[in-house]
Amino acid sequence: MLEFLFKGLIRDKSRSVLPVIVVALGVSLSVFFVGYMKGMIGDVVDQNARFNTGHVKVMSRAYVQNISQKPLDLSLLDAEVLIKDLKHQYPEMNWVKRINFGGILDVPDENGQTKTQGIAGGIALDLSENSIDKERMKLGNNLIRGTLPKGAYQIILGEGLAKRMNVNIGDKITFFGSTMDGAMSFQNFTLAGTVSFGTSVLDDRTFIIDINDAEQVLDMVDAAQEILGFLPNDVYDESKIETIKNDFNTKMSVETDEFTPEILALKDQAGLRYMLDIANISTSLFSTLFIIAMSIVLWNTGLLGGLRRYTEFGIRIAMGESKKAIYKSLILESIIIGLIGAVIGTLLGLGLTYYLQEVGIDISDMMSQNSMIISNVIRAKVVPQQLWIGFIPGVVATLLGALLSGRGIFKRQTSQLFNELGV
Amino acid sequence: MSTNNLIELHQVTKRFPVGDGEFTALSDINLSFSKGEFAGLIGPSGSGKTTLLNLIGALDDSTEGEIKINGKNIANNSDEASALLRNEHIGFIFQSYNLLPVYTIYENVEFPLILQKIPKEDRKIMVLQALEWVGLKDIANKKPSQISGGQAQRVAIARSIVKKPEIILADEPTANLDSENAYKIMDILKNLNEELGITFLFSSHDSKVIKYLKRVISLEDGKIINDEVK
DSSP: OHHHHHHHHHHOHHHHHHHHHHHHHHHHHHHHHHHHHHHHHHHHHHHHIIIIIOSEEEEEHHHHHTGGGOOGGGOEESHHHHHHHHHHHOTTSEEEEEEEEEEEEEEEOTTSSEEEEEEEEEEEEOOSTTOHHHHHTTTTTTEEEEOOOOSTTEEEEEHHHHHHHTOOTTOEEEEEEEOTTSOEEEEEEEEEEEEOOSOHHHHTTEEEEEHHHHHHHTTOTTEESEEEEEOGGGOOOHHHHHHHHHHHHHHHTTOOOTTSEEEEEGGGSTTHHHHHHHHHHHHHHHHHHHHHHHHHHHHHHHHHHHHHTHHHHHHHHHHTOOHHHHHHHHHHHHHHHHHHHHHHHHHHHHHHHHHHHHTOEEOGGGGTTOOSOOOSEEOOOOOTTHHHHTHHHHHHHHHHHHHHHHHHHHHSOHHHHHHHTTO | OOTTOSEEEEEEEEEEEETTEEEEEEEEEEEEEOTTOEEEEEOSTTSSHHHHHHHHTTSSOOSEEEEEETTEEOTTOOHHHHHHHHHHHEEEEOTTOOOOTTSOHHHHHHHHHHHTTOOHHHHHHHHHHHHHHTTOGGGTTSOGGGSOHHHHHHHHHHHHHTTOOSEEEEESTTTTSOHHHHHHHHHHHHHHHHHHOOEEEEEOOOHHHHHHOSEEEEEETTEEEEEEEO
16 A cells, blocks of 8 residues: 555655655755754854853953943953862863953054044953963964064054055054053054954954053952863853853852852853844744745645545545555555655755855945954854754644545545545 | 345435534444345436446445445545556446546556556456447557547446446446447447346436336435336
């Protein structure tokens, strides 16, 4: 009987090809959507973690209250002891100091007069030879001109900022800002290189210096504005992060000092919780809507196909097949079609995702006025979830369509059905 | 009621709901058919011929009365039991041939045997034999769309006899055929009746069919008005 059904399916294109196309299209869209969302979410998480939030960030309570202003005067003191303690408590994490600060960059001409000047944001991190943080920021890979700093008071500029300030490698740049205590601070730097972060907001407004230089310039020795923590291999895991955050903050809850360290998770910062939750909800919502829409489409396809096949059903009833057996065969056919469509759709969706993962879509022109840390290239990401996210709904929707459309066989008296067939 | 009869109908009535009321399609029918009969139901449209064939073919349940096939009452059979009865004992021939278009002639004839779960090798022998009976062994691999109406009806006959049923119910089997093909078909059916002893029950108004019948049962308004053995 199976062979008989297979022959019918293969030969009757409207019974097989059309539903397979419908399922494959739906599944591929679903799979691609998940890959796209995961890529986008992953990219937002990765970019924000690397440049801003870490997987967790340790700050003083007072700093947390004013986090948007990044106030240096509310930085953590005795930072080295704290980092040592964090390493002891959470040895799997990588802990690094970061300082985010702002100021004026001034480029003098040959006479020492200002040639160009502009406001810029600085990131200070460990730029020493074996620095993990330097690797994390992919500065070497993203170098456009020059080299990474090899000595004290060398500076890297975002390529957009360097162009705007019309500076070349080796040029002197003076930083004007304020220390942790609010005193005026200035320091000459030599431009070592320029980088492209792949994010317009960083490329056009950011410079990077070594953390030791920053501590001197900002008078922050053994202080830390922010201590960022990263999970092994920089792979974000929300549940682990929440555990660490809750554990640390619970331990610190007995302290009353406003400079007591406090951990914020990645999602607690920069509005990421809302964005990531929305992204996750929309992914789930899309999958649910997909199942419903596909079921309706396949129900309709099944109904039309069923009506077209009433003669066949009538003949089969006359030959001695029961309604139940016909219904079962319809379900079996739908499973076969669902499986074939789901496999094709999944492969198609994975292919599209892989293409977008490798090639990406350059949206840098649209990002020039953007202030969020979002990559200039949208990339999808192939994730294991894609293997089932479209596959199961594809098969279920096809099955549901067949179950619903096939009910017509049972609803009728055999003779009534038989007569309707024109048999 | 005689127990030697293959088909027995005792005080069979069939009513259909129509709007708020009922329409009586068959009223108090008493009939019996012995093995090997070549009988026909004749009468105008709406006289109850097809309803009677449906009841005998276990495609419908009577409202009242008793229908026995091989001595077993089939009234109120489950869908599965009715299907089994059709599969094992009853063959159908239709006015419009009703071959499955995506399958070959061979596969169309083979289908009832697949339902009976007969092994492939045995099926092959039986299908080729059935096609030989109707003279179509050489077109076994063609599709229904590639053959004539007369050939299609012969395929339908082969399909109905391949499982060697005891009863064949033929509803207007010659209605779509020209005279030459109609006679050919009736000759084939008559031979099958004589050679295999299959009981044939026709529903028809075609004089060409009636000419062949050994017993003619006339129906009018759901009642038997004449039952004549030639």
